[in-house]
Amino acid sequence: SLEKKRKNITYYALDLMKHELIKSLKSLGSFSNIKLIGLWGTFEDGIDFTATLSNDKPKAIIFLGTTIGNFSREDATNFLRHFQTKAMGPGDLFLLGIDKRNSLENLTIAYNNPPIIEFHMNGLDNINTILDQPFINRNNFDYFTTYNEDKGRVEIYYRSKRDQILEYMPINEFDKKIQINVQEGELILSVHSYKYNELDLVTLFYKSNLAHVKTWTDSNLQY
Structure with a gap:
């Protein structure tokens, strides 16, 4: 859909494993208006690189899966706040995948x-x-x-x-x-x-200096 709208977008993919990075980028194919660039490194490398990007264009950080769940709650807060402070400007977005507390x-x-x-x-x-x-x-x-x-x-x-x-x-x-x-x-x-309940999420975003904009979940509100 982004390609059809003819928006000029640069997609940066970050991975610690070089061969997986190359494979995933190749699987996306080629586009006329979307530029694909691979970043081989750690999360910290990704933050450092993002900090060098111009604030003239809005940024959208995509952090899916359940990776944030492998951080302790304190470390998750510190990670997001560090990203927000060092590499994000006003209006930039952060799409974060989080597991809910479940049965x-x-x-x-x-x-x-x-x-x-x-x-x-x-x-x-x-x-x-x-x-x-x-x-x-x-x-x-x-x-x-x-x-x-x-x-x-x-x-x-x-x-x-x-x-x-x-x-x-x-x-x-x-x-x-x-x-x-x-x-x-x-x-x-x-x-x-x-895993996170509503109070956990409010606390996480507040301490990370991020404002909650919207939530997407499944029809049963489990994930």
Whole structure:
């Protein structure tokens, strides 16, 4: 629709993984009036770059998914306020994706389906890739999730199936051997996913110096 309106727009896509950035931009195709530019870097890099853009044209920041939920409430506020202070001008918009606080039944179903479980268990394999050695065996851990109602967050852990020792072997002269004793049933935190009710949202926007403009949700008001 933006292309049909012949508006001259520049779309900047930010991603930490270069090949995913290239793939996602290619999937969008080409346009006559919309310029596509990839930014390879971190959130902080994105904020720094956005701060260099001219205020002559309005900006719309799009931050979808549930990424903001992986921040603590304090960190989420600090992140948005930092973005607002450093990189946004009067009239700029910030489209933010946020999960609502939902029923325990719905959260249990959402966070215990096979793709979600595999996504998080794959994190253990990535540890070995990063360390370049078989530091941790995913078969020795279960996926475990619980909802902390007081804090309004889903907590995802790796739960040890047995007593075990995680051993890191030095790969250069500056490293040293490290052994970590893990007991059966011990939990290793993977991620927190914070959910928001109306009061949480009002507090978040107020502390971030952002004014709420409009909300889009599903027909059942669950998301």
